[in-house]
């Protein structure tokens with residue numbers, strides 16, 4: 001097997017859900033969009049369902065198919081993008097709860113699926129999804145009379161606890177929803193950490209379940225090892241990889257490992273990452289190519305069979321930082337050709 005080995009620990013996902021659930025006095029859902037942040041939506045949802053999770057969120061209706069198939073009719077599956085043209089059949093047959101985010105969607109939903117569950121998404125300043133203050137004022141009475149399952153909004157800056165946008169959005173959300181007799185939700189992972197005023201009746205963590213920041217106390221969920229395909233000696237002055245991007249300044253040993261940007265190892269990591277052999281950091285030298293990386297293993301006392309890209313010495317967020325991105329992107333880009341081993345419940 002010459003592809004990387006991706007180990008996914010479902011017990012860690014469950015432990016993270018329990019830890020986040022324990023920080024609030026309200027219900028805790030689980031966000032499993034983008035194939036469970038790249039880790040496998042059906043297996044993640046199954047483990048969380050066994051642990052007691054009864055509400056799941058996806059981004060688009062198509063993502064709900066595998067989850068409904070795995071979990072059966074019981075859990076509520078809600079859809080952030082709401083009810084778009086063409087979604088009606090899947091919403092009906094899978095029993096999904098769209099989070100309606102415009103007057104147009106609300107009208108479309110009530111006309112095509114009268115009596116079918118729905119929620120409402122409000123925009124409190126992020127300007128991405130949801131009804132704005134004026135629109136909500138115009139349709140709130142009509143919408144609330146149909147008993148939505150949830151009224152929700154989303155925070156733009158919750159990963160920065162001191163950002164003034166957080167209390168601003170909280171205030172907007174309260175102005176739009178105080179006094180209604182419907183469950184409310186504002187917090188994702190970052191919002192849970194902001195404290196009880198942000199929790200309302202339901203939280204919607206995603207990234208924290210998968211071990212990513214801003215949930216710094218999370219249990220790590222994945223490990224990724226890449227196999228060494230060959231090792232060669234390179235003389236001082238010789239070059240390595242595309243565009244001769246790296247030149248040996250001393251006699252070196254270079255390991256070529258299986259894994260590249262086609263596996264989600266961002267090309268931006270060229271010359272900016274390390275892989276680990278035990279506790280020893282080995283620098284990635286030269287360009288990341290589609291299927292391969294070249295690693296300077298000169299300082300190792302033995303020839304490695306594999307090197308660790310994500311593991312105890314380097315977290316998903318460490319790697320993300322070097323690529324100038326966030327853990328969310330590293331996770332959701334994890335390649336399809338890795339040898340995936342999912343263990344736990």
Ligand SMILES: *Cc1c(COP(=O)(O)O)cnc(C)c1O
Pocket residue numbers: 031033080153154187188189190204205206207208
């Ligand atoms: C992705 C998403 C979440 C989950 O956010 P995390 O930061 O991953 O916890 C919650 N709510 C909405 C609307 C989202 O788009």
